Amino acid sequence: MAGWIHMVTARTPTNIAVIKYWGKRDESLILPVNDSISVTLDPEHLCTTTTVAVSPGFDQDRMWLNGKEISLSGGRYQNCLREIRARAEDFEDNERGIKIAKQDWQKLRVHIASYNNFPTAAGLASSAAGFACLVFALAKLMNAKEDPSQLSAIARQGSGSACRSLYGGFVKWIMGKEENGSDSLAVQLVDENHWDDLVIIIAVVSSRQKETSSTTGMRDTVETSMLLQHRAKEVVPKRIVKMEEAIQNHDFSSFAQLTCSDSNQFHAVCLDTCPPIFYMNDTSHRQIILLHPCCRIISCIEKWNRSEESPQVAYTFDAGPNAVLIARNRKTAALLLQRMLYFFPPSADTDMSSYVLGDKSILKDAGIQGVNDVEALPPPPEMKDKVPAQRNGGEVSYFICTRPGRGPLLLSEADGSLALLDHSTGLPK
Ligand SMILES: Nc1ncnc2c1ncn2[C@@H]1O[C@H](COP(=O)(O)OP(=O)(O)OP(=O)(O)O)[C@@H](O)[C@H]1O
Numbered sequence: 032m033a034g035w036i037h038m039v040t041a042r043t044p045t046n047i048a049v050i051k052y053w054g055k056r057d058e059s060l061i062l063p064v065n066d067s068i069s070v071t072l073d074p075e076h077l078c079t080t081t082t083v084a085v086s087p088g089f090d091q092d093r094m095w096l097n098g099k100e101i102s103l104s105g106g107r108y109q110n111c112l113r114e115i116r117a118r119a120e121d122f123e124d125n126e127r128g129i130k131i132a133k134q135d136w137q138k139l140r141v142h143i144a145s146y147n148n149f150p151t152a153a154g155l156a157s158s159a160a161g162f163a164c165l166v167f168a169l170a171k172l173m174n175a176k177e178d179p180s181q182l183s184a185i186a187r188q189g190s191g192s193a194c195r196s197l198y199g200g201f202v203k204w205i206m207g208k209e210e211n212g213s214d215s216l217a218v219q220l221v222d223e224n225h226w227d228d229l230v231i232i233i234a235v236v237s238s239r240q241k242e243t244s245s246t247t248g249m250r251d252t253v254e255t256s257m258l259l260q261h262r263a264k265e266v267v268p269k270r271i272v273k274m275e276e277a278i279q280n281h282d283f284s285s286f287a288q289l290t291c292s293d294s295n296q297f298h299a300v301c302l303d304t305c306p307p308i309f310y311m312n313d314t315s316h317r318q319i320i321l322l323h324p325c326c327r328i329i330s331c332i333e334k335w336n337r338s339e340e341s342p343q344v345a346y347t348f349d350a351g352p353n354a355v356l357i358a359r360n361r362k363t364a365a366l367l368l369q370r371m372l373y374f375f376p377p378s379a380d381t382d383m384s385s386y387v388l389g390d391k392s393i394l395k396d397a398g399i400q401g402v403n404d405v406e407a408l409p410p411p412p413e414m415k416d417k418v419p420a421q422r423n424g425g426e427v428s429y430f431i432c433t434r435p436g437r438g439p440l441l442l443s444e445a446d447g448s449l450a451l452l453d454h455s456t457g458l459p460k
């Protein structure tokens with residue numbers, strides 16, 4: 032390897048929309064038809080780690096995703112690389128004799144290695160965490176001085192939902208008005224400490240790659256759905272105002288009502304698409320005569336919420352069958368996990384430690400140590416006589432317990448062990 036290698040490693044969270052982005056008004060700049068709001072998920076549990084490196088010895092831009100080399104020739108990667116290079120500044124490391132002038136960045140090639148600690152392209156927003164991390168890490172490497180909102184407008188060109196992963200807490204993607212997209216960017220509404228009672232439980236129903244990607248799905252919707260026009264013009268603007276109020280005031284009832292309604296309307300818009308898109312069911316599912324787990328999860332939460340004075344849990348589903356459940360506090364989260372494990376016990380060959388991932392203390396709060404405790408769970412009181420005769424194991428792959436979390440983080444350069452590229456070769460470790 033000729034000369035020095037300079038590298039940085041960053042970690043970036045994923046996010047889940049509570050008011051959904053669905054539909055573009057400009058495909059290549061990735062400009063949406065409506066504002067959206069998301070909550071950033073704690074990177075302790077779900078995150079992307081990306082190392083970017085530069086060296087005079089590299090002869091082309093290269094990238095490895097989850098250990099496999101992928102092509103960077105796609106427009107989305109090229110747009111992000113070009114936009115960051117255009118904002119690069121002088122960089123100097125006297126100790127290591129590295130001096131890169133602003134204009135040199137155009138000629139220097141980069142190596143990128145990225146790892147998602149959760150399934151890629153399975154409806155868990157890997158593109159969001161992935162492009163946010165790529166843009167954040169490249170900006171650090173190239174000494175670009177942009178603030179997170181300006182970086183979000185670049186990450187947006189990798190994947191729309193990625194712009195919201197540049198901040199922690201609750202984040203709004205403002206759709207903007209400009210044709211060049213300069214005002215279509217993310218802003219933080221509140222940080223991750225503002226509403227730290229919330230607990231988020233994800234039921235991973237399928238980690239298979241989905242059949243219709245968000246990109247093609249929303250293109251078909253824009254072309255064919257009248258309901259989308261109504262949603263973007265009439266429904267979302269009002270919901271955005273109400274959702275911001277609910278978040279500012281910790282108003283869980285309003286938050287839950289808006290979150291569930293917006294998820295349901297997003298899936299209604301998918302059904303209104305020609306040909307219709309069914310994200311909430313997994314067509315390969317063997318038990319088609321039984322109600323699909325997604326419908327049973329919705330029914331369980333709706334029954335429970337109606338049996339209480341005010342909603343306890345909000346549900347939301349992205350472009351896949353995985354349920355994201357937001358509980359108002361830890362006590363509710365423990366009751367929610369009991370209900371989920373009652374209806375969706377692990378299969379016979381799965382142990383609890385690989386069935387409930389993330390913040391396992393919720394499992395402890397729920398009084399569950401092993402499979403025996405799951406078998407002994409009583410039916411939820413609101414179900415009364417409607418309890419299923421059989422509880423089948425294996426319908427949910429696993430659960431992830433998490434919470435609202437922080438935004439991107441630069442990992443210490445001193446601790447080279449965190450880097451995904453080798454310091455002497457610039458290739459994946
Ligand atoms: N760590 C990463 N770094 C860069 N790009 C990534 C990374 N992870 C995923 N991607 C890109 O995102 C694509 C997957 O996006 P896709 O929208 O299909 O799935 P998803 O983001 O997991 O699901 P959804 O957006 O519906 O929640 C990958 O094919 C890859 O191009």
Ligand SMILES: C[C@@](O)(CCOP(=O)(O)OP(=O)(O)O)CC(=O)O
Nearest residue numbers: 048051052190191192245246349350
């Ligand atoms: C259902 C969603 O998750 C859609 C996400 O779509 P993507 O951001 O993955 O789409 P592209 O911009 O084409 O890359 C809703 C949301 O995150 O707001």
